[in-house]
Amino acid sequence: MACNKCNEEHRETAKFCDNCGTRLEKNRMNLKTIIALAVCLSAFIIVMTVVIRKANSKLKPCRSEEKNSLTEPSGKVFLTSLVKHQNRIISGLGMKLIYVAPGTFQMGSNDGESDEKPVHEVTISKGFWIGKYELTQREYQLITETNPSYYKGCGKPVECVSWNDAIKFCKKLTEREHRAGRLPTGYEYRLPTEAEWEYAAHGGNKSKGYKYSGSNNIDKVAWYGSNSGKQTRDVGTKSANELGIHDMSGNVWEWCLDTCNKSGVVAGLATDTYKNGMTDPLCTNSYRTFRGGGWYRDARLCRVTNRAGNSPDRKLYYLGFRIVLGQKFK
């Protein structure tokens, strides 16, 4: 051990310098220093926590009047609009549905990932209604009485829901609507097939062939990694696509009904003929597809042809869904 003043070397046990008499300091922390460090660290964490929690507390809780102000058409009006292929609102939920007329489109992309290739023609033989917005937390809560979302907000899309949860939600909603006499037999609420999803995202028979759903300028139509502030956003706050549907690119990824072929080799076989749990008849794994990109990643993933998949029981904080009203698959 050396003296700080005169650099004279001493034994470790020495307390004073033999040369200049200075008290020798050991290179060791004492309890006071450790306590001081621990206190500083704790204070730092507490201050950070308080600041960030205060910022987060600005979020408004769901208000009941929002629920009451919704337009609730009677069962009769609802059934009439079904026959006339009009856009509709689900009673008591205020959930708006947009009618997508049948048609033929080019599915996939030759410029994208391997699982988007090759581009192939798909015919949507039956029209269907698709949610104008991604399913919100308020809507999910009204049906299931739970809200598993990480980023809380009534108008924000529900996330942290598995494919199984989404299916359960659709079944509950279907039963509710059947009981209320607002849904004729042969119709059901369900998730869109991949083909239906991509057709609607392209703008159906009004498609202008945009890269993202509704525009080639992603900032105009989607909440994604660079503009979302790293969280989900209220649905419908970006421009709609050609059919008037919002957020098909960005905000949360959306579960589809189909199984997902990750390798993508047989993606070209997808059709709207949904059999045995898939539109892709050669698909072998149990993964389910999700589409549309989300708030936390780059623009590339928000292209309408981009695909992703995961296990049906997986819940992720960027993964939600959108419902479809259509004829039951046989």
Next chain:
Amino acid sequence: MTAENDRKESVKRLFFYTGVFFLLVLCVVRMHQAYANNMGIDFTLFFSCTYAAVRGQDFFDVKNLVFYEWEESLMVLPGLLIFYIPYMFLDIHSARLLYFLLSLSASVFVYVWVFKLSGLLKKVDFRNPNLNTLMFFAGGFIFLNSSPQLMCQRNGQVGIWVLLLILLFFSVKNRYSRSVFFGLATVFKYSMMTFFAPLLFLKKQYFICFAAFAVFLLVCMWPAFAGYNIIDLYLRYIDVIRNTIGGGCNSFELAGHDMLQFGFFRISFLNVLGKLFFAAVMLYIFWRERDKEGIGLNLLLLVFCFTMLVSYHRLYDNIIVVLLLLVKTNFLILKKNWLNALICGAFLGFYMIPVSWVLKTADYSGNNVPWLSQIFYASPYAQFSAVLPIIAWSQTALGLYLLYLYFKTEDDYTFKLED
């Protein structure tokens, strides 16, 4: 004359600190890149597990990990999650940033502290910069920009906390505090104690060993207070270890690109033989050291380097070896042992090369020298198809060189163990 000297000194100081400022800016840029580049895969895992744990969910079931995209649940010691509970008050992005800043601060602290502990800091003159001052700042730059340190920050790994706790262990005199620090370091990463714990035992630090083990058990049992069946939980943990190391994403076959352990031969017998060799050498050295006071710098370097070689570790865990190697290099330079300083510097230089370049080279060799891939595992990683275990080779070379240093150079500093 004096005024002239003062002017020269101030010009020298100005040049020196301009250089230091430039290094600092480079450091900040690298750290920003480390943070911005999809930071915190391991932190995200720990955060996800804690988020599930505080909700009473099974955090070994990957479907409950809502922030974690991987398909396979990884090895997370249930006890470790207690350190992540405070982050539950924050949203994940703020938590990730806070963790990054805390671990970065810890990195700066351990670097300064190890210089203070080893007495090197006393030789540094900040007012009139000399060789020691240059080595201090250059060393800091090397440490903060070394691939293990950067990967540790980028992944949100726990190696930095182990390093901090080990240094605190040597910094306090009180054996109770030492037991707590050692116990907590063990909770953070018990695999890094493979040789350090037996060394303490052989050095007759019985109280510290048993008390630290008690601390380890106590912290590991916290899930019991949260309502978990502790036996079930740890049985599942063992299952996860078995699955991920035996053929899962922690095996050399599937993800050996940045692994450190001696397990890169396709013939497993050679791997076992190598590990046995390192373990046997370590035991022999322990025997030699049994009556010596404290733990010499050479021995400590060897202990942690060999730990990396015999048990599952990745590049980010090498942060402790890089720091000790820096200290050793400083002493070698001060003693004008240029050859060994140069070799140590070369190893440090290897850690300064961006990992992506190392992997690119390893992939190029793996694809173009077929016989190498027949002898060694050449694993796929991201866009690479056959990454040779260059990082594990370099660790093996470092281990053998440190063995040579242990026998051929004297201990420049001894970490004290007595109360």
